[in-house]
Amino acid sequence: MERLQKVIAHAGFASRRKAEQLIIEGQVKVNGKVVKELGVKVSSTDRVEVNGIPVEREEPVYFLLYKPRGVISSVQDDKGRKVVTDFLLNIEQRIYPIGRLDFDTSGLLLLTNDGEFANLLMHPKSEIEKIYVAKVKGIPSREKTKSLEKGVKLEDGMTAPAKAKMLSMDKKKQTAIIELSIHEGRNRQVRRMFEAIGHPVMKLKRERYGFLTLHGLKPGDARELTAHEVKQLRTLAQAK
Known part of the structure; x- marks a missing residue:
């Protein structure tokens, strides 16, 4: 189910804001009935019209x-x-x-x-697993990587349990490559997790999303x- 104004905007009839105006003005019908409320949601089987013109849905890609x-x-x-x-x-x-x-x-x-x-x-x-590979400053101890796995305290709360694996380390340059598997999707989460244990990220890549x-x-x-x-x-x- 998607909001009516979003469906109209996606079909190219108008911007989201203009689509809302069309709804309020009574120029939109759903299954033959005029709809004037902005909170209405429609499914792919509902027939939507704007001033009598059918809204053609985009094929999902x-x-x-x-x-x-x-x-x-x-x-x-x-x-x-x-x-x-x-x-x-x-x-x-x-x-x-x-x-x-x-x-x-x-x-x-x-x-x-x-x-x-x-x-x-x-x-x-949904908790879909996401795997990242991070190059960090310094070489985290096993105790610190275990803290990533148990969860670390961020300003927006404790992170869920994760999986951490040391892939390599460079003692001369004092850097390490660590694989981190998480199920959450907070803003800048991986970077903040490594900052929380005192090893800022220098380079970060998401290598896997689910399968x-x-x-x-x-x-x-x-x-x-x-x-x-x-x-x-x-x-x-x-x-x-």
Whole structure:
């Protein structure tokens, strides 16, 4: 189910704000009945009309992008910086990222025009595993990596249990490469977790999202998800 004004905007009839105005003015019908309330939600089977013209829904599409560093996880940026949709220029549908990766973080990011699917994956109860590889300053002790696994206290509360694995260390440069697996999706969570144990992140990459990986892709590459992959993600999110 999606908000009526969002469906109208996605179909290209008007901006979200203009779509709200059309609803308030009584120019929108759902299944033949005029709707004037902004809170109404519609499903894919509902018939929506604007001034008697049927609203054609976009076909849902799903993409996996290997987001490079230095790119904004958005569809536009008021500072003129590169955004993730710049790497999918030949897509007719109005796609947007599911969640976000920081400007300085690279790795696996999903994009879609399917709001229901995006909300399902981002819901806190979905708990889809996300695996990151971080290069950090200093070499964390086993005690500190265990604290990541138990949960660390951040300003917005304790993190859920995670999995941490030391991949390598450079004693001369005093840096370490650590793999961290989390199920949450808080803002800048991985960076904040490492800061909390005194080892700031120098470089960060999301290598896996559920069962999806970056295999065969280079930074800036994208591919469409298969129908089976989409179904698997739905099942994974709903199973939690």
